[in-house]
Amino acid sequence: MALFFVFLFAALCILVSLAVRRRRIRRGGAVGEEQELMLPPGSMGLPYVGETLLLYHQNPSVFFASKQMRYGDVFKTHLLGCPCVMLASPEAARFVLVTHQQLFKPTYPPSKERMIGPSALFFHQGEYHLRLRRLVQGSLGPDALRAMLPDVESAVASTLAAWDGHVASTFHAMKRLTFEVGITTIFGGLLDDRHKEELRRNYSVVEKGYNCFPSRIPGTLYYRAVQVSSASHTRKLS
Numbered sequence: 001m002a003l004f005f006v007f008l009f010a011a012l013c014i015l016v017s018l019a020v021r022r023r024r025i026r027r028g029g030a031v032g033e034e035q036e037l038m039l040p041p042g043s044m045g046l047p048y049v050g051e052t053l054l055l056y057h058q059n060p061s062v063f064f065a066s067k068q069m070r071y072g073d074v075f076k077t078h079l080l081g082c083p084c085v086m087l088a089s090p091e092a093a094r095f096v097l098v099t100h101q102q103l104f105k106p107t108y109p110p111s112k113e114r115m116i117g118p119s120a121l122f123f124h125q126g127e128y129h130l131r132l133r134r135l136v137q138g139s140l141g142p143d144a145l146r147a148m149l150p151d152v153e154s155a156v157a158s159t160l161a162a163w164d165g166h167v168a169s170t171f172h173a174m175k176r177l178t179f180e181v182g183i184t185t186i187f188g189g190l191l192d193d194r195h196k197e198e199l200r201r202n203y204s205v206v207e208k209g210y211n212c213f214p215s216r217i218p219g220t221l222y223y224r225a226v227q228v229s230s231a232s233h234t235r236k237l238s
């Protein structure tokens with residue numbers, strides 16, 4: 001079942017509600033008089049690890065589907081070190097992303113940030129975010145896309161040619177093609193085949209580790225993904 005979950009880290013919500021609670025206490029209201037904080041139904045699991053082990057113990061889709069069945073479209077849990085609220089309804093997603101977006105701050109769990117690097121577009125807000133976004137948008141405007149068309153076309157043609165007479169997995173072929181087009185968008189035709197292949201290998205290591213349990217034990221998929229990703233960052237910056 002295709003579930004579109006907005007992975008919303010409500011560490012922020014909880015911080016905000018704690019701040020409100022403190023202010024109320026400071027203003028002299030007795031704690032007992034306060035209204036209970038309104039968090040959605042759900043369970044927070046064990047201290048510190050929360051429900052992270054449960055999530056990784058089974059197929060994540062099964063984890064989310066069973067929670068959704070039990071608690072409804074909006075539920076709380078605790079994953080990857082963050083108390084969070086999961087949203088599975090278009091109305092809730094619209095609330096967070098469109099109508100009340102000013103109340104929310106985009107963030108990722110620290111384990112993901114470690115992998116992607118702190119300078120990624122979605123970790124930022126305000127002026128820097130706008131500047132970065134303008135740069136990215138510029139490279140995706142109609143003129144830029146038009147200029148890229150011959151390269152994209154030749155990538156598509158060579159993908160199709162490779163299928164000739166073979167049974168191919170569309171999933172893998174499309175992944176490869178998407179990577180190819182992404183590389184063309186970022187580097188133009190500047191990257192030679194050897195570097196492209198190296199980057200593809202590194203990217204696949206990061207991809208494999210991306211949704212794995214964030215363990216710092218050498219040899220685990222997450223650990224390897226962080227290693228490769230930071231090596232690539234260092235290389236990019238040097």
Ligand SMILES: *[C@@H]1O[C@H](CO)[C@@H](O)[C@H](O)[C@H]1NC(C)=O
Binds near residue numbers: 227
């Ligand atoms: C790929 O990862 C290795 C480290 O695992 C690194 O030395 C190399 O520079 C990376 N290559 C690219 C193109 O990012």
